[in-house]
Amino acid sequence: MKIVLRYPLVAGTLLVLLAVVALLAAGQEGIAQAAASIYALAVAAYLAIGMVRRLAGGQWGIDILAVTAIVATVLVGEYIASMIIVLMLAGGTALEDYAAGRAKHELTALLERVPQTAHRERNGTSAAGNHTAEAHTDGQHEDVAATDVDIGDILLVRPGEVVPLDGVLLSDSGTFDESSLTGESLPVERSAGEGLMSGSLNGEAAIRMRVTARMEDSQYSRIVALVKEAAESKAPMVRLADRYAVPFTALAYALGAVGWIISGSPARFAEVLVVATPCPLLIAAPVAFLGGMSRAARSGVIVKYAGVLEQLSRIKTVAFDKTGTLTYGRPALVAVRTAGTLSEDEVLGLAASAEQYSSHVLAASVMDAARSRGLPFGAATEATEFATHGVRARFDGQDVVVGKPAFVAEWASGVAETDLASGELAIYVGTGGEFVGSLVMSDPIRKETRRTLSELKALGVNRTVMLTGDALATARHIADEAGLTDVRAECLPPDKVEAVRSLPDRPVMMVGDGVNDAPVLAVADVGIAMGARGSTAAGESADVVIILDDLSKVASAVRIGQRTVQVALQSIWIGIGLSVALMVAAAAGYVPAIAGALTQELVDLATILNALRSLGPGRHGAVSTARAREGARRAPLPG
Numbered sequence: 170m171k172i173v174l175r176y177p178l179v180a181g182t183l184l185v186l187l188a189v190v191a192l193l194a195a196g197q198e199g200i201a202q203a204a205a206s207i208y209a210l211a212v213a214a215y216l217a218i219g220m221v222r223r224l225a226g227g228q229w230g231i232d233i234l235a236v237t238a239i240v241a242t243v244l245v246g247e248y249i250a251s252m253i254i255v256l257m258l259a260g261g262t263a264l265e266d267y268a269a270g271r272a273k274h275e276l277t278a279l280l281e282r283v284p285q286t287a288h289r290e291r292n293g294t295s296a297a298g299n300h301t302a303e304a305h306t307d308g309q310h311e312d313v314a315a316t317d318v319d320i321g322d323i324l325l326v327r328p329g330e331v332v333p334l335d336g337v338l339l340s341d342s343g344t345f346d347e348s349s350l351t352g353e354s355l356p357v358e359r360s361a362g363e364g365l366m367s368g369s370l371n372g373e374a375a376i377r378m379r380v381t382a383r384m385e386d387s388q389y390s391r392i393v394a395l396v397k398e399a400a401e402s403k404a405p406m407v408r409l410a411d412r413y414a415v416p417f418t419a420l421a422y423a424l425g426a427v428g429w430i431i432s433g434s435p436a437r438f439a440e441v442l443v444v445a446t447p448c449p450l451l452i453a454a455p456v457a458f459l460g461g462m463s464r465a466a467r468s469g470v471i472v473k474y475a476g477v478l479e480q481l482s483r484i485k486t487v488a489f490d491k492t493g494t495l496t497y498g499r500p501a502l503v504a505v506r507t508a509g510t511l512s513e514d515e516v517l518g519l520a521a522s523a524e525q526y527s528s529h530v531l532a533a534s535v536m537d538a539a540r541s542r543g544l545p546f547g548a549a550t551e552a553t554e555f556a557t558h559g560v561r562a563r564f565d566g567q568d569v570v571v572g573k574p575a576f577v578a579e580w581a582s583g584v585a586e587t588d589l590a591s592g593e594l595a596i597y598v599g600t601g602g603e604f605v606g607s608l609v610m611s612d613p614i615r616k617e618t619r620r621t622l623s624e625l626k627a628l629g630v631n632r633t634v635m636l637t638g639d640a641l642a643t644a645r646h647i648a649d650e651a652g653l654t655d656v657r658a659e660c661l662p663p664d665k666v667e668a669v670r671s672l673p674d675r676p677v678m679m680v681g682d683g684v685n686d687a688p689v690l691a692v693a694d695v696g697i698a699m700g701a702r703g704s705t706a707a708g709e710s711a712d713v714v715i716i717l718d719d720l721s722k723v724a725s726a727v728r729i730g731q732r733t734v735q736v737a738l739q740s741i742w743i744g745i746g747l748s749v750a751l752m753v754a755a756a757a758g759y760v761p762a763i764a765g766a767l768t769q770e771l772v773d774l775a776t777i778l779n780a781l782r783s784l785g786p787g788r789h790g791a792v793s794t795a796r797a798r799e800g801a802r803r804a805p806l807p808g
Contacts, residue, residue, distance in 0.1 A: 461733025481730025
């Protein structure tokens with residue numbers, strides 16, 4: 170009954186068709202013809218009204234072929250063919266829904282697994298003081314809505330349950346299936362103190378965790394929001410189908426007229442139009458693009474709009490941020506060099522106290538280094554971050570400045586640049602108007618960087634560029650390791666924007682992960698945010714979000730875009746080619762109307778099945794995926 174209500178035209182057509190067959194069996198051919206003809210003309214009138222409305226809105230479609238085919242077959246007495254055409258058009262909607270559902274499977278699977286409840290420990294008061302529980306409780310835990318859980322709450326995650334929010338593992342160890350987030354089929358082991366991603370599936374043992382982000386800020390919720398946006402976007406190649414509508418329609422009418430003139434029978438005109446119905450053009454491209462987006466989601470790449478896949482397929486230049494993109498973005502403290510009477514711990518403690526008010530990726534590394542030495546953080550009375558330069562904070566009436574040497578020199582005297590080895594960078598510290606020392610950090614290049622650049626070149630990317638706010642020496646070292654020749658260092662956010670706008674080989678793709686990358690991600694033809702640890706601002710500005718900490722997914726995104734467009738175009742041309750061949754055969758009198766209507770249904774099916782190939786990686790993609798997984802198993806973890 171649900172199917173009947175969802176597809177009433179299909180149900181009605183089947184009912185009328187059965188009645189027509191029954192009338193023919195009873196010898197009532199005249200009544201059967203009248204019933205079929207009236208029903209088919211009513212459907213044609215319904216389609217014509219919709220077609221006129223779209224034409225009034227300036228949108229040209231190819232429904233006119235279907236309307237003409239129905240009317241023509243009724244006029245020449247091929248009423249069974251007219252019923253098959255109606256059934257084919259009605260069934261096309263159901264077929265499209267099925268194909269779209271199959272293509273969007275990975276997207277909808279993510280949405281269906283959104284955690285709704287959490288088992289919170291009853292240990293007094295939650296982080297926000299709000300402990301309203303639902304009816305179910307086991308004495309030690311209470312079931313609450315996931316949206317009511319606060320940062321700091323302790324949760325129990327039972328075996329086989331989805332981790333509801335981002336957090337830190339409190340149990341000694343745990344095993345988690347992160348395939349819905351990362352695309353990696355193998356379960357991962359986590360130890361106490363390691364982070365847990367919401368949306369991952371707990372293994373065979375119950376675990377305890379401390380929540381570090383509310384529901385709306387958790388990784389899974391961010392992914393779900395992106396997926397909803399992606400699922401609702403329209404495929405750009407619908408425009409391509411519309412572009413072909415006029416010449417395809419003109420060709421159909423011309424071949425029909427030729428067949429009519431040669432044969433002297435108007436039935437020949439109807440037979441040509443029967444095989445010219447436009448379902449392949451209307452369905453194939455959208456299904457291919459939905460399949461490509463689903464394939465990307467399964468690989469840990471969220472494409473926010475279907476049109477981005479078309480842009481990805483044509484990328485000629487890729488610009489990269491350095492820290493957190495080409496490198497791991499987790500710089501480690503190598504040394505503390507003092508320049509005055511303060512000790513190493515005092516210099517590091519001052520720097521960490523100021524850096525807690527900075528959003529720069531290096532700030533977290535400085536604070537981690539201070540915590541590892543057990544150093545306390547001071548509370549500032551005021552603090553200001555100067556994007557890409559540094560931070561200034563006031564403690565007990567005294568300014569502390571941390572950042573680049575030129576920035577620190579504006580507030581402190583005696584700044585002397587420290588000697589650095591290749592791949593090292595320095596953070597300078599001043600207080601009370603005097604330079605007191607520097608922190609030497611090192612951020613290694615990602616193991617997959619060189620391979621990613623090679624894959625991009627193989628995919629047709631002509632130019633790769635590094636855009637970074639770091640010093641030239643540090644940037645040049647990373648560029649040499651990665652194999653990049655175009656390096657633009659000490660760039661402020663406006664400099665990056667101008668650099669991307671000036672790059673000649675278009676389209677240009679920008680890859681970054683920080684707050685400072687948000688403007689340049691927005692102006693690039695395609696912006697890709699490394700979203701595993703990247704900022705919300707970068708993710709919102711980007712067209713593509715990579716939810717894994719894996720740079721090779723950039724090449725995967727380009728490859729999926731190219732394959733999607735290839736499959737979409739191939740599906741369209743298969744539909745056009747088969748339809749044209751059938752039209753020529755019908756014009757020559759080799760395809761009767763009923764046979765033509767049935768054959769056209771097979772063309773629709775072949776076209777859609779081909780479009781669903783965009784769900785797969787293709788031969789080259791499968792080989793690349795296998796190599797990447799093998800490399801991931803053999804390579805040591807960073808740090």
